[in-house]
Amino acid sequence: MRTALILLFLLALAAVPGSIVPQSAVDALAVGRWRDEHPTLTPIYDGLGLFSVYESIWFSAIYLLLMVSLVGCFVPRIRIYLRGIRARPPGAPRNLSRLPQFRSFDVDEPSDVALERARAVMRKKRYRVDLVSTLRQAQDTAGSTTEGSVAAERGYLREAGNLLFHVSVLLVLVGFGVGNLFGYKGGVIVVSGQGFSNSLSQYDDFAPGSLFDPEDLAPYNLTIEDFDVQFLRNGPQAGMPTDFSADVTYREEPGLPERTHTLAVNHPLSLEGGSVFLVGHGYAPRVTVRDGEDNIAYRGPVIFLPQDSTFASFGVIKVPDAQPEQLGFQGLFLPTYGFSMETGPVSRFPDALDPVLSILPYRGDLGLDTGAQQSVYELDKKNLEVFKNDKGGDFRLDMALGQTKQLPDGAGSITFDGLDRWAKLQISDTPGKPLALSGVILALLGLLGSLFIRPRRAWVRVASRDGRTFVELGGLDRSAGGGLEEEIDDLERQLRGPSAGSPTEAHKGKT
C-alpha cells in the first residue's frame, strides 16, 4: 500500500513537466520554437526526454512499477477474497460490549422466538447470517441460562469492487497502449473542391504508432465539395466563428458508391479503419502568375496559414516554371483589409469581406533543385532577390480580388483570381478504444462499489434467564465509511419488535 502511494505521487509529479515544456507529440512547432529560444537548455532537456515526457523511460518506469505493484497487490487479494467470500461469518466474540457499537435490552418473547427474529431481521437487511449456536442450556452460579447467538456479515461486494477497480485500471492501460502502438494520426490540408485519398504520400504530417503498418491504411477517398463558415458579425465577441462545416463526398473503397457527409467540429466522419475530423480552416487565394515571356507559369489556389483570430494569413507562392528567372512571392492574405500607420496592413475581420493579398515578389533561384526538403510555407531566400520600387524600397503588391499587377522590369504579372477556403482534416485511428472505454467504465463501477458498499459485521446473543429474555447486539464497521451507529440503531428497533422492552445498557462509540 505504501509503495503504491509513493508511486502514485511520483506519477503525478512526473506528469507535471509535460504540461510545462512543449511536447513534440502535441505541438511539434512549439517544440521547434522552444529549441530556437533556449539553445543551452535544449541538449539537457533532450537528454532527459522532456520534449516527450509521456514516452520517456522514466515516466514509463514509474507506471510500469505501478502496474507491477498493482498486480502484486491484487493477485494475493483475489485469492484471499475468493476464500473469504465462501467463509461463514465469524462467531460472536465473547464480550460483545467491547465492540464499537453495543446494545443490550430485554424482550418479552421466548428466547427461541427472539433468536429466530434476529435471524430474519439480519436476512432482511441483506446480511449473510449464520446461526452460530442454537439455544443451549448452561448452568452457572446465577442459575439456569438458555443461550444462543447469530453472526451476520454484509458488504462482501466492497472488496469485489475494489479488485474490479484495480483490474480495470490495467485494462485501461492495455487499451491505451494498443492505441499508441497500432494507431496513427495524420493531418492534411484540403482546399475546397479538391480531394484526398488515404495514402501516406497525401499527408502533410503523419505520426504512426511504432507497430503501425502504412499498408493497413484503409483505401478510402473523399472530396470537399463545399466549405462554409459563419462568423459573429457584431456584439462584443464579433469575429468569433459560430459554425464551420464542410460538405464532403466519399467512397470507402474505390468502386463503392459515393456517399455524402457534413463534416463539422464535434461531428466527425467515422470510417472503417479511421475517422476524419475537421480541426481547422483557412483561406487559399487563387492566383495566376505569368512570367516574363507572358506564359502562364502557375495557376491555382495557394494555401495561406492563419496567424491570429483575424485570419490574417501568411503564405508563399513558388513559381519554379517562370522564365527567364524563377519567381517567388511571400506575404499576407487579409480577409478584411485595414491599414494604420502603426501596424501597416492588417485584417479587421476574419470573414472575407474585403480580401486583399499583400505580398512581396522575389526572383532568382527557389532552391528546389538541390534535392533538400523544403517547406511549402517558406521561401528559401538564399538565392532570391526582392524586387525594388523606384525609391529603392521593397516592391509591395497590394491586390484586391480580380486585380492584376505587373512586376517591375517586365518580369511578369500576377492576378488575384478568386478565393477558396481550405479545411484542415485530422485523420486518425486508435485501436483499443473500446477496451480503454470499457476498462474505465468498469473501473468506475468498481470504485463506486469500493466506496459506497459498507462491510459490517453484527452479532446478536440471546439469553434467557429466570423467564426473561436478554438480547445483546454488537456491531463492527469493517471500513472507514461511518454510519454504523445508525445501522445498529435500526437493527435494535427491529429486534425489539412489537413488544418493546426497556434498554438496560447501551453504548454508542465512535463509528
Added chain:
Amino acid sequence: MTAAEFAAFSNNAIAFASGIYALAFVSHLVEWVLGRNVATAAPQMVVVGAPPPSGGQASLAAGRGDDLRIETSGRIGVALTVVAGLLHLAALVTRGLAADPVRVPWGNMYEFSIAGTLGVTAFYLALLRRHHLRWLGPVVTGFNVVVLMLAVLILYVEAGPLVPALDSYWLVIHVIAAIIATGAFTVGGMASLLFLVKQRAESRGEPGGTGYVARLPESSVLDRVAFRMHAFGFPIWTFAALIAGPIWAEYAWGRYWGWDPKEVWAFITWVVYAAYLHARATAGWRGRAAATIALVGLATLLFNFVGINFFFGDTSQHSYALSVITAHSGLG
C-alpha cells in the same frame, strides 16, 4: 426579456448574491464572536468565522441570552446563504438565457467560476442538516465572496454564443460533472483543512482554544465529513475527466487522450485524490497525512482551473475557456 436584459439581470444578480454572501459571512462571524464570549472587539482572524451551537459543547460560560443570540446569528447566516444561493442560481440561469441561441451557462471561465461556487453553496446547503455542517458556514460564504469578486473583476466577459468546439451536448455532461466534483472537492477540502486545525488544537490539549476551533465538531467527525465529500466527488471526477472528457475529445479533436495541459492536470488531480483514498486506508497515513494529500488535490484542481488557462493559455486546446479563440486550435 431580451438577451441584453437577461445579461444585465445576471450581472446584477451576481453582485447582489455576492453582497448577501458577505452579509451571511458577517452573520456567521457574529455567531463566532458571541460564542467566543468576547462580545467587544472584532476578531483579527478573518477567514475562519463562526461556531455551531449544534456542534457539541454549546457556549462555555455565556448566559442564556448569549446562547439565543448565537443561535439567531447562525440561523440568519444560513437564511442569508439560502437567499444568496437562489440569486446566484438566477444569475446563472439568466446568463444562459442571455446568449443567442440560448445555451448552458458554462462556456468560459467567468461562467465556470459562477457555476462552481454555486455548486459549493448547493453542496453545503444540501448536507447542512444531515451532517450538521453549520460550522462550514463562514468558510463557504467567505470563499464564495472572494471567488465571485475575482470572477467579476478578472474573468468577466460579455455573454455571447459558444465557439463551435464547445457546441456539443457533451458540454452539458462533461462540464456539469466537473462542476459537481469541484463543488464536492472544495467542500471536502474545507473540511480537511478544519480537520488539521482542530486536530492540532486537540493534540495541544486546548479544549477551549479560540472560539471557532473549540466549537468545531471533534476531529474524527471532521475527518469523516471530509472523506464523504471526497468519496462522493471522486467517482464523479473520474467520470468527468476520464470518461466524458475523453469521449468528447475523441469527437471534437480526434483523439481521446492527447496530454493537453488541461488533461495532464486533470489526471494529476485524479492521481492525487486516488492517493488520498488510498492513504485513508493505509496505516500511518490516516488523519493528518491523508488530509494534507486532500489539500494538495484541491490545489491541483484549482491550479488546473485557473493556472492552466493563464499560464498555458495558448498551448492548451482547452484555452477557449479563457476568452474568445480562433477555431483553428488544431493547426500545427
